[in-house]
Amino acid sequence: MNAPIVLIVGAGDYIGAAIAKRFAEGGFTVCMGRRNKDKLEPLVKELRVIGCQVHGYKFDARDEEVTKQIFKEIEDTVGPIDLVIFNVGGNVYFPILETTARVFRKVWEMACFSSFLTGREAAKYMVPRGRGKIFFTGASASIRGKSGYSAFSAGKAGMRMLSQSLARELGPKNIHVAHLIIDAGVDTEFVRERIRSSGRDPQALEPDTLMSPQSVAQAYWMLYHQTRDGWTHELDLRPFGENW
Amino acid sequence: MNAPIVLIVGAGDYIGAAIAKRFAEGGFTVCMGRRNKDKLEPLVKELRVIGCQVHGYKFDARDEEVTKQIFKEIEDTVGPIDLVIFNVGGNVYFPILETTARVFRKVWEMACFSSFLTGREAAKYMVPRGRGKIFFTGASASIRGKSGYSAFSAGKAGMRMLSQSLARELGPKNIHVAHLIIDAGVDTEFVRERIRSSGRDPQALEPDTLMSPQSVAQAYWMLYHQTRDGWTHELDLRPFGENW
Amino acid sequence: MNAPIVLIVGAGDYIGAAIAKRFAEGGFTVCMGRRNKDKLEPLVKELRVIGCQVHGYKFDARDEEVTKQIFKEIEDTVGPIDLVIFNVGGNVYFPILETTARVFRKVWEMACFSSFLTGREAAKYMVPRGRGKIFFTGASASIRGKSGYSAFSAGKAGMRMLSQSLARELGPKNIHVAHLIIDAGVDTEFVRERIRSSGRDPQALEPDTLMSPQSVAQAYWMLYHQTRDGWTHELDLRPFGENW
Amino acid sequence: MNAPIVLIVGAGDYIGAAIAKRFAEGGFTVCMGRRNKDKLEPLVKELRVIGCQVHGYKFDARDEEVTKQIFKEIEDTVGPIDLVIFNVGGNVYFPILETTARVFRKVWEMACFSSFLTGREAAKYMVPRGRGKIFFTGASASIRGKSGYSAFSAGKAGMRMLSQSLARELGPKNIHVAHLIIDAGVDTEFVRERIRSSGRDPQALEPDTLMSPQSVAQAYWMLYHQTRDGWTHELDLRPFGENW
Numbered sequence: 001m002n003a004p005i006v007l008i009v010g011a012g013d014y015i016g017a018a019i020a021k022r023f024a025e026g027g028f029t030v031c032m033g034r035r036n037k038d039k040l041e042p043l044v045k046e047l048r049v050i051g052c053q054v055h056g057y058k059f060d061a062r063d064e065e066v067t068k069q070i071f072k073e074i075e076d077t078v079g080p081i082d083l084v085i086f087n088v089g090g091n092v093y094f095p096i097l098e099t100t101a102r103v104f105r106k107v108w109e110m111a112c113f114s115s116f117l118t119g120r121e122a123a124k125y126m127v128p129r130g131r132g133k134i135f136f137t138g139a140s141a142s143i144r145g146k147s148g149y150s151a152f153s154a155g156k157a158g159m160r161m162l163s164q165s166l167a168r169e170l171g172p173k174n175i176h177v178a179h180l181i182i183d184a185g186v187d188t189e190f191v192r193e194r195i196r197s198s199g200r201d202p203q204a205l206e207p208d209t210l211m212s213p214q215s216v217a218q219a220y221w222m223l224y225h226q227t228r229d230g231w232t233h234e235l236d237l238r239p240f241g242e243n244w
Numbered sequence: 245m246n247a248p249i250v251l252i253v254g255a256g257d258y259i260g261a262a263i264a265k266r267f268a269e270g271g272f273t274v275c276m277g278r279r280n281k282d283k284l285e286p287l288v289k290e291l292r293v294i295g296c297q298v299h300g301y302k303f304d305a306r307d308e309e310v311t312k313q314i315f316k317e318i319e320d321t322v323g324p325i326d327l328v329i330f331n332v333g334g335n336v337y338f339p340i341l342e343t344t345a346r347v348f349r350k351v352w353e354m355a356c357f358s359s360f361l362t363g364r365e366a367a368k369y370m371v372p373r374g375r376g377k378i379f380f381t382g383a384s385a386s387i388r389g390k391s392g393y394s395a396f397s398a399g400k401a402g403m404r405m406l407s408q409s410l411a412r413e414l415g416p417k418n419i420h421v422a423h424l425i426i427d428a429g430v431d432t433e434f435v436r437e438r439i440r441s442s443g444r445d446p447q448a449l450e451p452d453t454l455m456s457p458q459s460v461a462q463a464y465w466m467l468y469h470q471t472r473d474g475w476t477h478e479l480d481l482r483p484f485g486e487n488w
Numbered sequence: 489m490n491a492p493i494v495l496i497v498g499a500g501d502y503i504g505a506a507i508a509k510r511f512a513e514g515g516f517t518v519c520m521g522r523r524n525k526d527k528l529e530p531l532v533k534e535l536r537v538i539g540c541q542v543h544g545y546k547f548d549a550r551d552e553e554v555t556k557q558i559f560k561e562i563e564d565t566v567g568p569i570d571l572v573i574f575n576v577g578g579n580v581y582f583p584i585l586e587t588t589a590r591v592f593r594k595v596w597e598m599a600c601f602s603s604f605l606t607g608r609e610a611a612k613y614m615v616p617r618g619r620g621k622i623f624f625t626g627a628s629a630s631i632r633g634k635s636g637y638s639a640f641s642a643g644k645a646g647m648r649m650l651s652q653s654l655a656r657e658l659g660p661k662n663i664h665v666a667h668l669i670i671d672a673g674v675d676t677e678f679v680r681e682r683i684r685s686s687g688r689d690p691q692a693l694e695p696d697t698l699m700s701p702q703s704v705a706q707a708y709w710m711l712y713h714q715t716r717d718g719w720t721h722e723l724d725l726r727p728f729g730e731n732w
Numbered sequence: 733m734n735a736p737i738v739l740i741v742g743a744g745d746y747i748g749a750a751i752a753k754r755f756a757e758g759g760f761t762v763c764m765g766r767r768n769k770d771k772l773e774p775l776v777k778e779l780r781v782i783g784c785q786v787h788g789y790k791f792d793a794r795d796e797e798v799t800k801q802i803f804k805e806i807e808d809t810v811g812p813i814d815l816v817i818f819n820v821g822g823n824v825y826f827p828i829l830e831t832t833a834r835v836f837r838k839v840w841e842m843a844c845f846s847s848f849l850t851g852r853e854a855a856k857y858m859v860p861r862g863r864g865k866i867f868f869t870g871a872s873a874s875i876r877g878k879s880g881y882s883a884f885s886a887g888k889a890g891m892r893m894l895s896q897s898l899a900r901e902l903g904p905k906n907i908h909v910a911h912l913i914i915d916a917g918v919d920t921e922f923v924r925e926r927i928r929s930s931g932r933d934p935q936a937l938e939p940d941t942l943m944s945p946q947s948v949a950q951a952y953w954m955l956y957h958q959t960r961d962g963w964t965h966e967l968d969l970r971p972f973g974e975n976w
Contacts, residue, residue: 552833583901584851584852584855584897584898584901584902585852585855585856585859587848587852589796589845589848589849592845592848593845596840596844596845596890600840600886600890601833601836601837601840604831604833604836604882604883604886605833607828607882608828608829608831611828611829612829615829629893632893632896633892633893633894633895633896633897633898633899633900634897634900635897635900635901636897636901637897638848638851638893638894638897638898638901639848641893641894641896641897642844642848642890642891642893642894642897643890644893645889645890645892645893646840646844646886646887646889646890647886648877648889649873649876649877649882649885649886649888649889650877650882650885650886651877652876652877652885653828653877653878653879653880653881653882653885653886654828654877654882655877656877656878656879657827657828657879657880657882658828
C-alpha cells in the first residue's frame, strides 16, 4: 500500500515543521509549500534522513495559478492528497488609523483568501474521490476582535467562517474539515523576541507556558485519525497556565 | 444649532432608504452614497419634500480614493459627520467548486474591505473630535457559515470582527461602534422574488414574517440615542415567527 | 384605553427602580415584586407622586406557589400583564473549593430557577392571549465563566439558555422574549463599595464609566417598542470606556 | 508503577461503558459509578476478563454526601484519581407550559448540580496534588436553546459555564478541565427507538450517521494524552453526514 499524502501549506520553521515531522514519523509522504523554497531545505533533508518521502514546493498560497499548479503537480506526480493542512500566518498589530488599505488587503490575502484557494483546490480533487481532510490553523483573533487587530481579526474570522461553511458543505461528501484555534503564544523565535522586547526574559518563563509546536502537530495527528461517525470541527488549544 | 449629519454608505432601495427616511424625520442632514447615483434621485426628492437637507453621492465603497474623497467633501462642505451607517450587501450563494477567486474577492471587497475603508475614514475624522458613531449591518452569515455561503460568510464574519475590534479600540475614545445582525429575510423585491422562485406566493405570507426595512432603521435610531454609559455593541433582529 | 401593565420581578434599589420609573413615566401601571416588601415603599410613594398606578408585592421569586399566586393576583385584580421583566441578581464570588452545595444551589435558585418560574407563569397567561413580552437581565457571566464564578456563571448561563429556548418556542406565538447582557458594573452602592475596597475612590472615576441604571431601563423601554417583524432577542450593554 | 485511575461518573450502557473499555484497554484502573449498581455488573465482568482492575459503585451523583463518600473511598482504598469523566445525561423534551418546577429542578440536578459536586470533589483531591484531569460530556443543548428544551438547555449550559470557570481557575494549578460537545445522536437504544417512533428504520440508516460511543471514548483518550503546554478546553463531535 502506498503511504498517505499530506500537503502542508505554509510550512514555516515552527508549527509547519512540527506538523511535517509528526506526519513523517507516522509514515506519510510529506508535501510542503513555502514562499521561500530555500528555507525548506534543512527540513527536507531532516525528513529524508528518517526515511520520509518528502517534496518541497515554492508556494505563494495567495496566488491562484500557483495553488492550482502545485495541487495538480502533486496529484499527477506524487499521488492523491489525503490531507491538507493550511498553516499560513499573518499576525500583525496596527491601530486603525495606521492600517493602510494595502495592509488590510495583504493580511486578508494571507489569512483568508489563500485559505479559500487551498480549500477549494483540495475540494476539487477530494470531492470526486469522496474522501479527504482539510484542516485550518486559527488563532484567538478568529473569535475575538481585540483593539489594534482589526485587519488580522477580520482575516482570521473570515477563514473561520470559510472553514465552517466548508465543513457543512463537504462533510456529507465524506470530507473532514476542521478548524484549530490556537489561543496562546506558540514557542517560536518571534514570540520569544516579543517577550524580550516587553522587558521579560523568555528563558525565565515557567516550563510549558508557551505552546510547543509539537502539541499543535499532535492535535492534527489526532484529528486525522478520527472516524467519520465522530468528527471534530473545532477545538481550542492553550497552555495550562494561560490567562484567558 | 446645526442639524446632526448622518452618512449612509450603501443607500439601497430598502434598508438604506428606510434609514435615510428615519433620520430625515428625526431632523438629520442626510448624506447618502450609492454606486449608481441616478438610483438615489427618487429618494433625494422624497426627502427634500419633507424638508430634509440631503446630499447624494456616487460612492463605490470598495474604492479607497473615492471613500476618502467623499468623507472629505462631506466634512468640508456639509459639516462634521456624527454617524456613519455601513449598509453594503453582497449576499450570494455559491457551492465551493463554483466559487471563483474573482467571486470570493469581489464578495469580500463588498462585505468586508469596504467596511474597513468606511470605518477607518470615519475614525480619521471622529477620533480627533472625540465623538462619533459607526454602525455596521451584519447578517446571519456573520455568525454562521452555512453550506454554499463560504464567500459571503467569510466576508461578513470579517466585517463583524473588524467592528468588534473597532469597538474595543474606539470606545474609550468616545466613539460608539455597533454591529446589527439581521437574522432573517428583509422585505425587499429580491427576497420576494426568491420566495416566488421557490414556488411560494409572497403575498400569501402571514403579516410580519418578513422584516420591514423600517424596523432596521428604527434599531439604528435607537442605538444612536444610547448614552455613552450604556452602549450596545451587538444586537440581533428577526421576525416573531422566524425559525432560528 | 387602560394603561399597559408591567411586572418587575426583582425590583431592587437601582436597576429595578429605574425600570419602574421609566415605565411609570411612559404611562404604564407598574407592578413590582421584591423579597422585602418594606423596601419597596419609598419607590411606591415616589411613583404615586407622578400619578402612576403602582402595586408592590412581597415576592420571593424562588418560590413556585408565591410566583403563581402573585401572577394570579395581578391578572385578577390589576389586569392582563403586557410585559414581565426579570431582574433578580445573585452575583457572588467563590473559589471552587469554597463553594458549598448550599451556595451553588441558592445561586441557581436566584439566577435560574426563579427565572424559569417567572417565564413559565408569564407564558401561562400570555400564550392564550397570543401576545406579551418577557425580558431577562443577564450579565457577563451569562456568556463567560471566569475563575471563581462557577456558581454564578452556571446560574446565569442557565437563565440565558432558558430565555433562548423560550424565544424560539414563544416567538411564533407572538410573545417577545429578550435577553439583555449587562457586561459591566452598574452604578450601585454595592459596586461603589467594591471599588472602594479595592483601594480606589469611586468619586474619582471618569464620568459615565459606570453604567447608569437608567440606561438599562431605557434599553428595556426600546425593546418593548419593537414591532414584531423585527424583534431583538439578545443585546449587550457596556460603558464607552469599558475594557472588554 | 501503579496503573492510573479513572473515575467515570454516569457509567451508562453506551458512552460510559465505551469510555470504561477504552481506558481499561489503555491500562487504567477503572472506577465507575451508576445509580443502579446492578446494571454495572455485566460491564464489571467484561472488564475483569481483559485483566482490568475495576470497581463499581452505587453512585447517585446528585447526592453530595454520596459523592464525597465515593471520592473518599476511592482515594483511600484504590488510590489517587488521575482523571474524572462526568457523563450524566438528562435529555428531556418539555414545552414550557408542561415543564413542572419538579422537572426543571430534577433536570438541573442531573445535568448541572451533579457536575458541580463531581467537579468540586475532584478539585479537592487534585489541587493539593497539583495534577489531575476533569472532563465533562456536553451536548448541542449546551450551546443552543431549542424550542421545548428550556430545562435541558438551562442545565447543560450551566454545566458548560461551570466547566469553563473551572478550566480558568484550575488550569494554572495544573488541572486540565475539558468540555466535549456531542452535537448529534449517539448510537444507543434510546436514539434508535426515537428514530423508530418517528417512522424511520434505524437499520436503514447510512453507516456512520449515528455517532458510535467508541468515538466519544476515543476523544477522551486523546484529551487525556495532551501535554500541558497545549490543552484543549472545548471540542465538538458529530458524524460526517450531520446537518448542523
